[in-house]
Amino acid sequence: xxxxxxxxFFIISAMADFCFADALFSRYHPVIGIGRLISRLEKYxxxxxxxxxxxxFCGLLITVLVVLISYSxxxxxxxxxSLLGWIFFYPLFLYLVYSAVACGGLARExxxxxxxxxxxxxxxxxxxxxxxxxxxxxxxxxxxxYRAVIETVAENFSDGFVAPLFYLALGGLPLAWxxxxxxxxxxxxxxxxxxxxxxxxxxxxxxxxANFIPARLAAVIIIIAGFFQGLDWRFGMLIxxxxxxxxxxxxxxxxxxxxxGILGVRIGGDNRYHGQLINKxxxxxxxxEASRLHVLRAISNLYLGSSVIVVIMVLILI
Numbered sequence: 001x002x003x004x005x006x007x008x009f010f011i012i013s014a015m016a017d018f019c020f021a022d023a024l025f026s027r028y029h030p031v032i033g034i035g036r037l038i039s040r041l042e043k044y045x046x047x048x049x050x051x052x053x054x055x056x057f058c059g060l061l062i063t064v065l066v067v068l069i070s071y072s073x074x075x076x077x078x079x080x081x082s083l084l085g086w087i088f089f090y091p092l093f094l095y096l097v098y099s100a101v102a103c104g105g106l107a108r109e110x111x112x113x114x115x116x117x118x119x120x121x122x123x124x125x126x127x128x129x130x131x132x133x134x135x136x137x138x139x140x141x142x143x144x145x146y147r148a149v150i151e152t153v154a155e156n157f158s159d160g161f162v163a164p165l166f167y168l169a170l171g172g173l174p175l176a177w178x179x180x181x182x183x184x185x186x187x188x189x190x191x192x193x194x195x196x197x198x199x200x201x202x203x204x205x206x207x208x209x210a211n212f213i214p215a216r217l218a219a220v221i222i223i224i225a226g227f228f229q230g231l232d233w234r235f236g237m238l239i240x241x242x243x244x245x246x247x248x249x250x251x252x253x254x255x256x257x258x259x260x261g262i263l264g265v266r267i268g269g270d271n272r273y274h275g276q277l278i279n280k281x282x283x284x285x286x287x288x289e290a291s292r293l294h295v296l297r298a299i300s301n302l303y304l305g306s307s308v309i310v311v312i313m314v315l316i317l318i
Contacts, residue, residue: 009090009093009094009097010097010310010313010314011310011314012094012098013094013097013098013101014101014103014306014310016098017098017101017102017103017104017105018103018104018303018306029099030096030099030177030180031099031180031184034066034070034180034181034184035184035188037066037069038062038066038184038185038188038189039188041062041065041066042062042188042189042199045058045061045062046058046199052198053198055198055199056198056199056201056202058199059189059196059198059199059200059201059202059203060202062185062189062203063182063185063189063202063203063206066181066184066185067178067181067182067185067206069181070177070178070180070181071174071175071177071178071181072174073177074096074173074174074177075174077092078092078093078096078173078174081093093173096173096177097168097173097176100164100165100168100173100176100177100180101160101161101164101165102156102160102161102164103157103160103161103302103303103306105160106132106152106153106156106157106160106161106302107153107299107302107303109128109131109132110132110149110152110153110295110298110299110302111299112128113125113128113129113132113145113149114149114292114295114296116128117142117145117292118292122140122141122142122145125145126138126140126145129145129148129149132149132152132156133148133151133152134273135148135271135272135273136271136272136273136275139272143289143290143291146290146291146292146294146295147265147266147267147268147269147290149295149298150259150260150263150265150267150290150294150295150298151256151259151267151268153259153295153298153299153301153302154218154222154255154256154258154259154260154298155252155255155256157218157221157222157255157302157305157306158211158214158215158217158218158219158251158252158254158255159183159211159214161218161302161305161306161309162214162215162217162218162221162309163179163183163210163211163214163215163218164176164179164180165309165313166213166214166217167179167210169313169316179210182203182206182207182210183207183210183211185200185203185206185207186200186203186204186206186207188200188203189203189204190203190204190207191273193276208249208250208251211251212250212251214251215251215252215254215255216251216254218254218255218258218305219240219244219254219255219257219258220258221305221308221309222236222255222258222259222262222301222305223236223237223240223258223261223262224305224308225301225304225305225308226258226262226301228304228308229262229297229300229301229304231262231263231297231301232261232262232264233262235261235262235264235287236258236259236261236262237258237261238261239257239258239260239261239283239284239285240254240257240258240261242257243257243260243261243281243283243284244257246268246281246282246283247268247280247281247283248278248280253283256268256283257283257284259298259301260283260284261284262301263284263288263290263294263297263298264284264285264287264288265284265286265287265288265289265290265294266282266283266284266285266286266290267282267283267284267290268280268281268282268283268284269281269282
């Protein structure tokens with residue numbers, strides 16, 4: 001493909017994600033296939049007896065297999081479709097770019113939590129929130145829900161949009177989908193409970209490595225978008241510098257600190273995960289209490305930041 005064709009297809013894919021989220025062909029989304037592959041391999045390869053060393057190496061084997069299969073399948077289907085002609089190649093290329101990014105879906109879910117909270121109250125909003133966060137939501141108050149949505153918007157902006165496009169630019173669609181496989185592995189295996197502490201360790205480490213650069217790029221983009229929103233981008237830079245490492249993940253704190261800073265709210269703190277209380281430091285300062293308005297600003301930042309990235313990608317490809 002020529003650079004101009006890549007630019008055109010990239011813009012179309014980004015617009016489709018903004019408008020339709022993951023609704024197009026959602027039953028056949030490649031991430032669902034990756035998730036099923038992980039589940040099937042886990043079923044057959046997870047050790048039947050407790051053995052830390054064996055659990056680690058079986059988890060490592062699954063991680064390597066899933067990443068290699070994802071990369072190879074995408075590379076293979078693109079090659080085969082190119083031999084069949086543009087009528088097969090272009091739609092497939094377009095769909096794989098569209099399904100690799102997840103800005104629209106994240107914004108839709110975040111807005112959905114706000115709508116349900118306003119119309120149906122806390123109980124239903126907690127259920128809706130549980131679909132997009134890993135923490136337990138049964139006891140969260142209204143302010144806790146707002147903070148949780150802001151956190152997930154910031155972190156998933158990096159994982160769901162910046163990182164796939166970073167690897168798309170670096171090595172094309174096969175590498176972008178290798179990253180999606182890594183991210184899916186981490187979301188399914190990267191827990192610290194007894195079952196996954198060793199089995200999911202390689203997936204978690206690989207995810208940390210893969211997101212090292214994208215997370216820092218995402219933080220910068222969030223602050224740039226905050227500038228265009230008229231928010232306090234200088235305070236965002238201050239909080240980013242101060243709190244970027246105040247997170248269990250070496251990467252997650254960067255976009256969250258940037259978002260908390262430009263919004264002037266405090267996020268983070270202790271939460272329960274899988275029945276266990278996890279002590280986490282706070283990120284940001286409470287200039288204002290987190291509210292519906294701050295969530296809407298975070299969602300606007302998501303769209304604006306994504307648009308900034310699209311412009312940058314177009315300039316690079318041209």
